[in-house]
Amino acid sequence: MTTIQFPKDLKWGAATAAYQIEGAANKGGRRPSIWDTFSHTPGNVKNGDNGDEACDSYHRYEEDVQILKELGVDVYRFSISWPRVMKDDEGTLNPEGIAYYRTLIQSLITEGIEPIITLYHWDLPQTLQDIGGWENRETVNAFQTYAEAMFREFGDSVKKWITINEPWCASFLSNYIGVHAPGKQDLQAGIDVAHHLLLAHGRAVESFRGMVPDGEIGYAPNADWLEPYSNSQEDIDACKRDMQWKIEWFMDPVFKGEYPALLQDIFAKHNAYVKVEEGDLETISQPIDFMGINYYSGSIARHKKDNGLFDVEAIWDGYDKTDIGWPVYPEGFYNLLTHIHQLYGDVPIYITENGACYNHEVENGMVNDQERIDYLKQHLTALHRAIKSGVPIKGYILWSLMDNFEWAEGYSKRFGIVHVNYRTFERTKKESYYWYQKVTHNNWFEL
Numbered sequence: 257m258t259t260i261q262f263p264k265d266l267k268w269g270a271a272t273a274a275y276q277i278e279g280a281a282n283k284g285g286r287r288p289s290i291w292d293t294f295s296h297t298p299g300n301v302k303n304g305d306n307g308d309e310a311c312d313s314y315h316r317y318e319e320d321v322q323i324l325k326e327l328g329v330d331v332y333r334f335s336i337s338w339p340r341v342m343k344d345d346e347g348t349l350n351p352e353g354i355a356y357y358r359t360l361i362q363s364l365i366t367e368g369i370e371p372i373i374t375l376y377h378w379d380l381p382q383t384l385q386d387i388g389g390w391e392n393r394e395t396v397n398a399f400q401t402y403a404e405a406m407f408r409e410f411g412d413s414v415k416k417w418i419t420i421n422e423p424w425c426a427s428f429l430s431n432y433i434g435v436h437a438p439g440k441q442d443l444q445a446g447i448d449v450a451h452h453l454l455l456a457h458g459r460a461v462e463s464f465r466g467m468v469p470d471g472e473i474g475y476a477p478n479a480d481w482l483e484p485y486s487n488s489q490e491d492i493d494a495c496k497r498d499m500q501w502k503i504e505w506f507m508d509p510v511f512k513g514e515y516p517a518l519l520q521d522i523f524a525k526h527n528a529y530v531k532v533e534e535g536d537l538e539t540i541s542q543p544i545d546f547m548g549i550n551y552y553s554g555s556i557a558r559h560k561k562d563n564g565l566f567d568v569e570a571i572w573d574g575y576d577k578t579d580i581g582w583p584v585y586p587e588g589f590y591n592l593l594t595h596i597h598q599l600y601g602d603v604p605i606y607i608t609e610n611g612a613c614y615n616h617e618v619e620n621g622m623v624n625d626q627e628r629i630d631y632l633k634q635h636l637t638a639l640h641r642a643i644k645s646g647v648p649i650k651g652y653i654l655w656s657l658m659d660n661f662e663w664a665e666g667y668s669k670r671f672g673i674v675h676v677n678y679r680t681f682e683r684t685k686k687e688s689y690y691w692y693q694k695v696t697h698n699n700w701f702e703l
């Protein structure tokens with residue numbers, strides 16, 4: 257047996273997000289978000305699911321904190337629901353919303369669990385979407401107002417903050433591909449939203465420096481990994497183009513103060529341009545304390561003329577798949593992390609999401625999700641390889657603590673290490689929970 261031993265200071269965690277677990281969508285003064293609108297629009301979400309009740313974590317947070325305590329994690333990453341804490345878009349707080357998160361935060365700290373807050377995990381107030389949403393530069397100001405209010409309310413007890421979760425999903429998946437809210441299919445809109453999300457990130461960092469001087473702040477881009485099918489230049493270039501869309505497009509502006517020219521040229525061929533105003537890139541590229549990385553899958557890929565924006569085709573045949581259909585590709589995790597380290601140097605990295613969808617149900621009071629344990633073993637081995645290769649990994653935060661609303665897939669896709677019965681909201685710890693519990697306690701596991 258091979259033992260994989262992690263550095264003693266590596267932080268172990270689990271993650272969730274507000275719209276995916278809280279429910280209580282119309283309770284406690286919460287206003288509608290774009291995901292309330294999108295999920296209540298027929299045809300957008302599988303089985304017509306929505307986040308109205310979700311996992312009812314708004315009412316069951318005490319139980320969830322106890323589950324986290326028993327799990328033995330160092331950190332819990334959750335998001336604040338912007339429309340739950342802000343009564344309007346001019347900075348008026350909703351006291352009930354503030355009280356909910358203050359209680360949650362205090363409960364975590366009492367149990368010795370460090371809270372990591374994500375400010376934007378996709379639930380934009382609908383009132384802002386009504387004036388253009390992230391396409392409208394004014395939304396950046398509203399985000400900064402919201403972020404400052406959160407720093408003021410919680411900065412004394414929360415010292416790790418993430419500004420934007422998966423800006424590629426919140427921009428291109430949501431406004432160009434169109435499968436996430438608000439469901440537009442317009443490349444220029446995707447580029448405008450991406451730029452304003454990065455600008456909002458930068459403005460929040462600026463405010464954070466003066467308001468939480470002893471805190472750490474970062475953001476959490478997502479990326480998959482594409483390995484060229486052959487060593488032909490056209491296959492190599494095709495993979496590079498597609499990966500730049502998630503990696504360089506969202507990391508070069510932050511770490512280099514510029515957008516990648518290659519993609520700007522490609523977008524220009526589609527008459528789409530990034531509209532940078534004076535000072536934007538200085539705001540976006542000010543120093544941050546860590547980078548989050550969300551990784552799920554990868555594959556090989558090859559050049560395919562006139563296929564999509566980048567003339568590339570991913571080949572998923574031949575790989576084991578999770579129950580959401582994504583290839584299990586742990587080598588991509590190692591390749592991505594070492595690639596990012598080569599591009600951006602020793603920026604501290606937290607794995608802010610990694611996990612797998614397997615839809616096991618409860619049988620005789622237990623959930624045998626051995627496939628998820630195997631996935632975690634493979635990906636934590638890849639993580640260990642990256643650490644041994646010098647990548648400055650500071651923590652691993654598993655997606656997700658519990659089964660939850662998986663966006664356009666609704667409740668049909670289960671990513672949790674805790675099973676949720678969506679009728680009774682009963683939580684059942686899966687076998688993967690007990691496996692991960694040993695990892696968080698021992699800081700090693702056996703292959």
Ligand SMILES: CCOCCOc1ccc(-c2cn(C[C@@H]3NC[C@@H](O)[C@H]3O)nn2)cc1
Pocket residue numbers: 273276422425429433435478550552609655661662663
């Ligand atoms: C027709 C083309 O359709 C393409 C679908 O393309 C994607 C890509 C990526 C995703 C995706 C989902 N997740 C998991 C979430 N990360 C944040 C957290 O909230 C998790 O629920 N990560 N990436 C979904 C769909």
